[in-house]
Amino acid sequence: MADKDIALMAHLMRRAGFGATYEELEARVANGYEATVEELLNPESQPAIERDVLMRYQPQWVSQAGLEGQQEEWTFRMINTKRPLEEKIALFWHQIFCTGHAKCEYPKQQQIEFDMFRTMGMGNFEHLLMGLATDPAMVFYLDNCMSHKDAINENWGRELLELFSMGVGMDGHANYSEDDVKECARAFTGWTVTNSVPRYPYGKYEAAFIYDPADHDDGEKTFLGETGNFNGEDIVSIIAKQPGTARFVARHLYNFFVADEPQVPAWQNTPPRDPEAIKMLEDEYYRSNYNIGSMLSVLFNSDFFKNARFTKVKSPTETVVSTMRLVGDFDMPKPGMNAMTLTIRYMGQDLLNPPTVEGWHTGREWIDSGTLVERINFTADAVGNTSHRGVQNIINRLASEGETISPERLVDGCLEMLGAYELAEVTRTELVDLARNEGELRTGTEEFGQRVGQMLQSIVATTEYLFA
Amino acid sequence: MTTIQPMRIPYVQLQYSHTIGRGEQFGPGFSYPIHMARGEDDLMYVLCRSSEYRPEGTRIAVCTVDEEYVNAFARGVPQQGPHEYNFDDGSLVWPVTVAIASNGNVYVSDEWLNRISIFTRDGDYVGKWEEKVGSGDGELDRPAGLAIDADDNVYVVDSMNHRVQKFTPDGKFISKFGTHGDGDGEFNMPWGISIDKHGSIFIADWRNDRIQKFNSDGQFLMKFGSSGSGEGEFNRPTDVAVDNDGIIYVADWLNNRLQVFDDRGNFVGLKTGDATVSKWGKDKLDANPEMWGERERAQGLEREKDFWAPSGVEVDDDGNVFVCEGPRNRIQVYRKQSPTFMGPRL
Numbered sequence: 068m069a070d071k072d073i074a075l076m077a078h079l080m081r082r083a084g085f086g087a088t089y090e091e092l093e094a095r096v097a098n099g100y101e102a103t104v105e106e107l108l109n110p111e112s113q114p115a116i117e118r119d120v121l122m123r124y125q126p127q128w129v130s131q132a133g134l135e136g137q138q139e140e141w142t143f144r145m146i147n148t149k150r151p152l153e154e155k156i157a158l159f160w161h162q163i164f165c166t167g168h169a170k171c172e173y174p175k176q177q178q179i180e181f182d183m184f185r186t187m188g189m190g191n192f193e194h195l196l197m198g199l200a201t202d203p204a205m206v207f208y209l210d211n212c213m214s215h216k217d218a219i220n221e222n223w224g225r226e227l228l229e230l231f232s233m234g235v236g237m238d239g240h241a242n243y244s245e246d247d248v249k250e251c252a253r254a255f256t257g258w259t260v261t262n263s264v265p266r267y268p269y270g271k272y273e274a275a276f277i278y279d280p281a282d283h284d285d286g287e288k289t290f291l292g293e294t295g296n297f298n299g300e301d302i303v304s305i306i307a308k309q310p311g312t313a314r315f316v317a318r319h320l321y322n323f324f325v326a327d328e329p330q331v332p333a334w335q336n337t338p339p340r341d342p343e344a345i346k347m348l349e350d351e352y353y354r355s356n357y358n359i360g361s362m363l364s365v366l367f368n369s370d371f372f373k374n375a376r377f378t379k380v381k382s383p384t385e386t387v388v389s390t391m392r393l394v395g396d397f398d399m400p401k402p403g404m405n406a407m408t409l410t411i412r413y414m415g416q417d418l419l420n421p422p423t424v425e426g427w428h429t430g431r432e433w434i435d436s437g438t439l440v441e442r443i444n445f446t447a448d449a450v451g452n453t454s455h456r457g458v459q460n461i462i463n464r465l466a467s468e469g470e471t472i473s474p475e476r477l478v479d480g481c482l483e484m485l486g487a488y489e490l491a492e493v494t495r496t497e498l499v500d501l502a503r504n505e506g507e508l509r510t511g512t513e514e515f516g517q518r519v520g521q522m523l524q525s526i527v528a529t530t531e532y533l534f535a
Numbered sequence: 536m537t538t539i540q541p542m543r544i545p546y547v548q549l550q551y552s553h554t555i556g557r558g559e560q561f562g563p564g565f566s567y568p569i570h571m572a573r574g575e576d577d578l579m580y581v582l583c584r585s586s587e588y589r590p591e592g593t594r595i596a597v598c599t600v601d602e603e604y605v606n607a608f609a610r611g612v613p614q615q616g617p618h619e620y621n622f623d624d625g626s627l628v629w630p631v632t633v634a635i636a637s638n639g640n641v642y643v644s645d646e647w648l649n650r651i652s653i654f655t656r657d658g659d660y661v662g663k664w665e666e667k668v669g670s671g672d673g674e675l676d677r678p679a680g681l682a683i684d685a686d687d688n689v690y691v692v693d694s695m696n697h698r699v700q701k702f703t704p705d706g707k708f709i710s711k712f713g714t715h716g717d718g719d720g721e722f723n724m725p726w727g728i729s730i731d732k733h734g735s736i737f738i739a740d741w742r743n744d745r746i747q748k749f750n751s752d753g754q755f756l757m758k759f760g761s762s763g764s765g766e767g768e769f770n771r772p773t774d775v776a777v778d779n780d781g782i783i784y785v786a787d788w789l790n791n792r793l794q795v796f797d798d799r800g801n802f803v804g805l806k807t808g809d810a811t812v813s814k815w816g817k818d819k820l821d822a823n824p825e826m827w828g829e830r831e832r833a834q835g836l837e838r839e840k841d842f843w844a845p846s847g848v849e850v851d852d853d854g855n856v857f858v859c860e861g862p863r864n865r866i867q868v869y870r871k872q873s874p875t876f877m878g879p880r881l
Binding site: 126132270272 | 569826830833839
């Protein structure tokens, strides 16, 4: 099995999922790259997570009433799912189509939205936008329930254009005008939600989307150059066919799955990092009738993707989830779920609760002096724990290579096991020196496991390991 | 010719009585009441599971059937550090079932600690069985249901060993029955247990979606139920209770209902919930009067009646049937109506 095949598979699994153990990478390489992409794009081919068992041991995952519990539930899913891209695409859309707990205050309502991302997130983009426009959490979060035919609230109409579909502009020009925002908001009047049952005494109940024709502005509107008595679904159809939408979706997919782009507000005047790649994705958007899965298929099978290793800073969620998958911890519910999940928040990503509707700034903005320390401490703590199944597998695998191994092999072997990571030569040399200074590496000793753990800790503390 | 069919009413009739509870971590109220047991007089011992992030709500709340709060005891375990806990005696992590012995002592099973803890009726800690984790005789792997027979022997549903074990009150192994599988007398992650007045043992065979009945020696007697959502079918039944007339009540967890069966396991009826605002609930709403207004405006308030994931069912000698609904922080109480004709006239 060629090292380059493992390295490529590790890259795919980091991006389309949350990483994989070396054993899983070997199995997937044996299946082939294209077959793996196909499997990831068709999550229903793999078994769903067994929620009954989870809910038995974590009953708060039934009620979905508390932010912490719902963060735990999603994190657990991401760690243990056999359908990694299903969860990754839900995370992708959550980072774009933001709703926040600080306002919604009912995680189950957001969970319903995430289930929509899971089922529709790789389908037709126009349908997904319709799902979003009728999602009670979003209708409430962006105040469309407060938008009336005699007094529009532009919040949803504006963010639909600016943050959810087209972006403010591209190639130096604006994609829409202020009048388009107002007309868009008018078209969505009457799209509202039911009044909710208060929290006391028995907890909340999920709200439902309702359309109130009496509160809908049925007058003529002109939107993006088209005129008619538009309702919300007409607006979504017009949006879906805009070149700005194709560009926006393509850049977001590229930014999330391929390589860090500038932050979204800069996209009007900052050209894509790889214009040819974006053009390929835009073309597929139209060719496939706005199908996200088809765009992802093009993306994962492209050279621009395959050549983009370690060009993205891992998000806090990716950092924690991939570490747990690697070491094999939390493969069943157990105490400590809450503390483990909270580290994602401490690293700067409070799932279900983004700082604003704009979501989190990504790429290098994930890292500051505080979050960096949190990241390194968490990952080093996990990979240095030689009682974890995944760490033991790494130790055993390296130990099987002979009675002793060289310092160079310890470093390179650990890098392979972590997912074919690569270090700058100066860093690698320092780690080799470190291993050499600690003395001979005899694999049959208890000390060997500790030294492997220490080497893994040193590697996850490098700059290179911040990247995926 | 039209044939007139006589109207048939099942001979087992449950009439909704009242609801007890509201969401609270302290004082009057519950936090995920997973199970309960009836104590002496009018007392109820309600096992509140709560969650890891609200360990202060993990406790046994004591109240009366008329919803008078008495006290609370036992406690959840806050995390001390990244991998540090203090699982002191008397603490609860994943408590599942509560049962009461003839002397009033309160037994609690804990699936995480693999521990059976014992408290007095007033909540003072008595002790625990020695934790022996494993699959040998007397060893436990995630103890779930608990039931105490007329001789104060304790039956423990040893869920991950897929069996039931019988112990003396102080935890000495007596016997066992059951193994992993889906045949007669086999289990798949069983949960709840009940012993009827004849000493027969009923087990909620959770992942086999059925109820099994055994004699007191653990010999298989009968089974009923299969996977599904129709009458007499189950979706992960969590608990079973049997009243003095032999009527069997099953908490049909993921079907969100209570099902009722006769002593041969024939389906008799079901309830999907009838909750009303409890006494404690009314107090809470009176203290937050804007919520009365919100309730008046709320669409779909009728959903408040419905069971949501009922996990515990208990009966008492007064004909009360208690259904614990963790996610709604409440217990719905029904009364069984007597089939004996009592009226002076038709």
